[in-house]
Structures are given as structure tokens and as C-alpha cells.
């Protein structure tokens with residue numbers, strides 16, 4: 405039996421495995437998985453943060469990062485809502501094999517894309533596809549506080565059937581006046597009348613759905629092309645982009661080039677480097693442009709990793725000596741950097757580097 409959380413219930417940390425307690429279908433190839441710690445510990449996180457799951461796929465474990473789609477107001481469990489794309493390895497394994505009663509290792513929660521500690525502003529949430537997951541957690545958090553939230557919630561999908569959480573959102577919007585819900589689809593479903601917006605999200609739609617967008621903090625999540633077009637729309641309308649926040653589920657192609665352009669140390673492909681994996685007593689020669697993660701993998705060593713572009717923090721390792729060139733996207737804190745930690749997935753060795761692996 406799972407103990408119920410009480411005043412003295414400990415907070416979950418990732419040294420404890422998570423038990424899957426429920427699996428719910430949400431849309432084609434999309435399911436919500438709910439987890440609890442066997443000890444009954446509670447979860448503490450901010451709406452919008454993510455967790456990284458260690459998935460035992462055939463051929464070796466892989467780590468995948470998923471936003472927590474449930475609300476931190478309910479601290480006894482967390483849910484993730486995952487979509488399997490064509491060729492998916494990790495998410496496909498979850499859809500096909502992860503069942504209630506199974507236990508898996510998880511890392512986190514972490515992430516900088518979240519509501520502020522006292523979220524009492526006006527919000528515009530814009531998402532596409534599985535990018536709705538952080539928006540759901542944020543909207544539900546604001547809804548469950550019992551005060552009328554002020555949210556304009558815009559969700560885009562390919563077809564109506566692919567609008568994840570549609571019924572749940574409609575229920576919430578029917579209970580509070582401050583949640584304005586707008587759906588946009590590119591195509592119709594056969595046999596279902598669609599009376600909402602159709603086409604690709606654009607400037608005209610934004611004006612019709614949310615005429616006070618200039619007064620709102622914008623949270624956006626979806627495929628890179630979608631977020632780019634949202635940024636263009638907002639920029640062209642004179643929106644203050646300091647109030648714009650976004651989460652990428654995939655590595656943005658331009659980030660590394662943009663950041664390294666202004667950096668004084670640029671790793672060179674033709675310059676040799678060496679990584680010493682101290683605990684494993686292995687050392688490997690490589691090029692400066694290789695990442696610590698890739699060199700470890702080639703040497704047969706396992707550093708758990710999730711996003712592989714410096715967001716999730718799963719690949720954090722201690723650097724014992726030497727220098728690296730690290731270009732991360734928020735997956736490590738200043739304190740950890742000062743304490744000598746690096747993210748293996750986005751750190752290139754300069755000269756000889758020793759890490760605690």
C-alpha cells in the first residue's frame with residue numbers, strides 16, 4: 405500500500421526509483437504516465453519543470469527528458485505526457501512496455517522554464533504538439549489555487565484528435581472565467597465538425613484570440629519552427645521580448661554557433677585533447693571538438709544523459725582538473741560551475757581534462 409503524504413512526509417529525491425501507477429491514453433501515440441515514489445515521499449518542483457527517465461530499452465538504457473504535465477499543487481504524484489514520433493526509441497518503449505507496477509530510475513526535477521514563485525500576472529501560453537505539457541502544468545497550477553487565473557491559452561495541433569488535454573482544458577475553462585481557451589488545427593478530422601481556427605497560427609489569429617497580448621508574459625513551447633514563427637509574430641508586433649519564455653524539446657540548430665562566435669576559446673577540430681576518466685582509470689585521446697559525453701561513450705563508459713544539448717542537467721559530472729569549453733542552455737547552475745561541475749554533453753576538452761567518471 406502507498407502511504408498518503410502528511411506534514412512530515414519526506415521530499416522525493418532521485419536516489420529513489422519511481423513506480424508507475426497509471427497509464428492513460430491522451431491522443432494517437434500520446435500517453436500520460438503517472439509515477440509515485442514507493443516510500444510515499446512527495447514531489448517538490450515548479451510548474452513547467454521536467455524530469456529525466458532512465459528507460460531500459462533493448463540494447464542498453466537510454467535517458468529521455470519529459471516535462472512534468474501534472475501540477476505541483478498535487479505533490480503525491482507526478483505525470484509525464486509523452487508523444488512517440490516515427491523511429492522513436494525511448495518514448496516508443498514507454499508506450500509499448502511501461503506498465504503500472506514497474507519501477508524506473510529518474511533524475512530531477514529540473515529546468516528554468518517555469519512559473520515565477522508567486523504567479524499572479526497575466527499569461528499567454530502558446531504551444532504546439534507535445535509542447536502543451538508545460539502549459540498544462542502551469543494552467544492547472546493556476547487553476548488549482550482556487551483564484552481566477554488570467555490566462556490566454558492557445559494550443560495548436562495537426563488535427564483536432566491530436567489536441568492533447570482538450571477535455572481537461574475545456575473543463576477548467578468552464579469553471580473559471582479567466583481561462584480563455586483557443587485551439588488551432590491545420591487539418592480537420594473526418595466525421596467531426598471543426599468550428600475553431602484552422603491553418604497555421606498567425607498574427608491575425610493572435611489579435612483575434614488575445615487582443616491584450618502586449619500586457620501578458622508569454623510562455624511558448626513546440627517544435628523549433630513553430631516557436632520561431634511565434635517569436636517573429638511577437639517581434640513584428642512590438643512585443644517586449646524580455647517577457648517571452650520558451651522551452652525547446654530539441655537542440656536549436658543555431659545556438660552553439662551563435663554562442664561560440666563571441667567566445668574567446670573556440671575548440672578546433674584538428675587540435676588533440678585527452679580526457680582522463682579518473683574513477684574508471686581510463687584515458688582517451690580525442691579532438692577538441694568532441695564532447696566529454698561522446699568520448700566516454702566511445703570508451704565504453706556510461707554517463708547518463710537526456711537532452712544532449714545542455715538543458716536537462718542529467719550528464720553533470722565533476723571536473724577534477726583541466727579546462728573545458730562548455731556551451732550549455734541552462735542545465736547547470738552557477739554554483740555547480742563554481743564547484744567544478746560540467747555538463748558532459750556540451751563540454752569540449754581543451755588540453756588534458758580529468759573527470760570523476
Ligand SMILES: Cc1cc2nc3c(=O)[nH]c(=O)nc-3n(C[C@H](O)[C@H](O)[C@H](O)COP(=O)(O)OP(=O)(O)OC[C@H]3O[C@@H](n4cnc5c(N)ncnc54)[C@H](O)[C@@H]3O)c2cc1C
Pocket residue numbers: 454468469470471472484485486487488489490491492493494495496534537538651652653654711715716
Ligand atoms: C526539456 C525537455 C522537455 C521535454 N518534454 C517532453 C514532453 O513533455 N513530452 C514529450 O513527448 N517529449 C518531451 N521532450 C522530448 C523528449 O525528451 C525526447 O527527445 C523525444 O520524445 C524523442 O525521444 P524518443 O525516444 O521518442 O525518440 P529518439 O529515439 O530520441 O528519436 C527517434 C527519432 O525521432 C525524431 N524526433 C525526436 N524528437 C522529435 C520531436 N520532438 N519531433 C519530431 N521528431 C522527433 C528524431 O529525429 C529521430 O529520428 C522533452 C525534451 C526536453 C529537452
Ligand code: FES
Pocket residue numbers: 708709710711712713714715716717718719720735747748749750
Ligand atoms: S544530457 Fe541534458 S544537459 Fe547533458
